[in-house]
Amino acid sequence: MPTQTSSRPAAPQPVPQANGTSHYFDGVDLPALAQRIGTPLHAYSASAIRQRISELQSALAGLDATICFAVKANSNLAILQLMAQASVGADIVSVGELRRALNAGIPAERIVFSGVGKSADEIAGALNVGIMRFNVESLDELHTLQRVAKAQDVTARAAVRINPDVDAQTHAKISTGKSENKFGVSIDEARRWFAERKRLGHVQLDGLHVHIGSQILSLDPFRLALQRVAAFWRELEQAGHPINSIDVGGGLGVCYRAGTDHPVAAADYVNVIRDALADYRGKLLLEPGRYLVAEAGVLLTRVLRVKPGVERTFLVLDAAMNDLQRPSLYDAWHDIVPVADAPRPLVTYDIVGPVCETGDTFARARELPECAAGDLLLIKATGAYGASMASTYNSRPLAAEVLLNQGRYAVVRRRQHFEEMIAGEQPARNWETT
Numbered sequence: 517m518p519t520q521t522s523s524r525p526a527a528p529q530p531v532p533q534a535n536g537t538s539h540y541f542d543g544v545d546l547p548a549l550a551q552r553i554g555t556p557l558h559a560y561s562a563s564a565i566r567q568r569i570s571e572l573q574s575a576l577a578g579l580d581a582t583i584c585f586a587v588k589a590n591s592n593l594a595i596l597q598l599m600a601q602a603s604v605g606a607d608i609v610s611v612g613e614l615r616r617a618l619n620a621g622i623p624a625e626r627i628v629f630s631g632v633g634k635s636a637d638e639i640a641g642a643l644n645v646g647i648m649r650f651n652v653e654s655l656d657e658l659h660t661l662q663r664v665a666k667a668q669d670v671t672a673r674a675a676v677r678i679n680p681d682v683d684a685q686t687h688a689k690i691s692t693g694k695s696e697n698k699f700g701v702s703i704d705e706a707r708r709w710f711a712e713r714k715r716l717g718h719v720q721l722d723g724l725h726v727h728i729g730s731q732i733l734s735l736d737p738f739r740l741a742l743q744r745v746a747a748f749w750r751e752l753e754q755a756g757h758p759i760n761s762i763d764v765g766g767g768l769g770v771c772y773r774a775g776t777d778h779p780v781a782a783a784d785y786v787n788v789i790r791d792a793l794a795d796y797r798g799k800l801l802l803e804p805g806r807y808l809v810a811e812a813g814v815l816l817t818r819v820l821r822v823k824p825g826v827e828r829t830f831l832v833l834d835a836a837m838n839d840l841q842r843p844s845l846y847d848a849w850h851d852i853v854p855v856a857d858a859p860r861p862l863v864t865y866d867i868v869g870p871v872c873e874t875g876d877t878f879a880r881a882r883e884l885p886e887c888a889a890g891d892l893l894l895i896k897a898t899g900a901y902g903a904s905m906a907s908t909y910n911s912r913p914l915a916a917e918v919l920l921n922q923g924r925y926a927v928v929r930r931r932q933h934f935e936e937m938i939a940g941e942q943p944a945r946n947w948e949t950t
């Protein structure tokens with residue numbers, strides 16, 4: 517791997533910011549947009565996403581590297597199209613995501629398939645379209661891949677997902693690289709796979725993969741994981757097992773809480789890769805999800821009412837946990853700001869949605885300029901794991917999604933109609949026996 521660091525310094529460009537003090541996000545007037553489309557509403561800045569892609573791409577200059585966007589972070593077709601236009605591939609975890617990626621114009625040869633539960637049918641579907649490689653997570657999956665590839669009379673390209681037993685120092689539910697987690701296999705097990713690899717007539721096992729978790733804000737876990745992968749790679753090469761691809765996964769953290777979260781810079785992250793794999797000459801893959809899209813998204817929501825309680829004052833929004841699960845699922849912090857003109861006194865609120873769960877809480881004891889019914893708020897950094905994790909819980913239709921681009925907007929998912937929400941359901945009319 518050439519380690520030239522003569523990467524052109526990226527010209528500092530203003531990243532579109534939705535900060536509440538301005539009504540504009542990527543040149544689009546947010547109050548007018550909320551008026552036009554209604555709330556709750558997911559808005560994404562295309563300019564901000566492009567900027568993140570190009571930051572990472574320029575950090576990778578000189579390397580034979582492909583960025584494969586983790587589709588689960590935001591699987592909207594318009595977002596995937598942005599990726600395709602920027603030559604970004606896809607990291608998929610289901611055939612549904614495969615179809616989305618292909619549909620958006622991401623070529624199969626830039627698609628990698630991860631996940632512990634790929635079914636034989638899913639493997640067959642992905643083999644059929646000729647994806648770049650499978651990140652294999654268990655011996656049973658490796659044998660399934662061999663069997664399905666043999667049946668199709670093709671050779672599947674595969675990487676073994678290593679579980680490096682590294683603590684990503686992130687939330688337990690998004691940590692994936694500890695030996696207690698369900699992901700990947702130990703280096704000991706992977707060593708046995710390679711020793712037997714020639715028996716796999718229809719699987720070309722020549723890749724390594726690692727993904728230790730998400731929302732990682734320190735370089736140390738990356739460094740440690742990559743050192744372990746690099747040592748294993750050297751061992752394999754010496755044992756006569758050529759490694760043609762190393763997939764370093766995703767996990768780069770973003771800023772959810774201004775002043776507290778300090779994400780690592782793309783260039784520093786890539787330097788860790790350059791250092792750990794300095795003498796590696798094969799192909800590099802990266803699977804960022806959150807890093808590319810989280811801060812490019814906001815959830816626009818209105819205050820339904822202010823409810824004074826005995827101990828707390830509740831700000832009840834028209835957005836809920838079904839639109840954005842992260843706070844209820846991971847106790848995640850999202851900055852929340854009013855889209856307001858005049859400065860107002862600060863009030864402490866519990867910010868909640870209408871869903872009938874106490875967990876439907878976006879923030880507890882949060883200081884906000886005083887709000888009234890009808891006020892527009894921004895929940896920030898919702899571009900990743902927001903809409904893609906949404907549900908219709910409480911029979912709330914899926915929110916609209918809008919892409920913003922330099923003063924213009926396009927609806928990229930219309931608000932779900934009631935009829936769409938119940939489509940497929942039917943009364944138990946036709947009773948059958950098996």
Ligand SMILES: *Cc1c(COP(=O)(O)O)cnc(C)c1O
Nearest residue numbers: 586630730766767803804805806
């Ligand atoms: C979720 C996931 C990613 C993306 O993680 P981010 O933290 O969003 O970058 C990458 N690779 C795999 C295998 C994943 O499961």
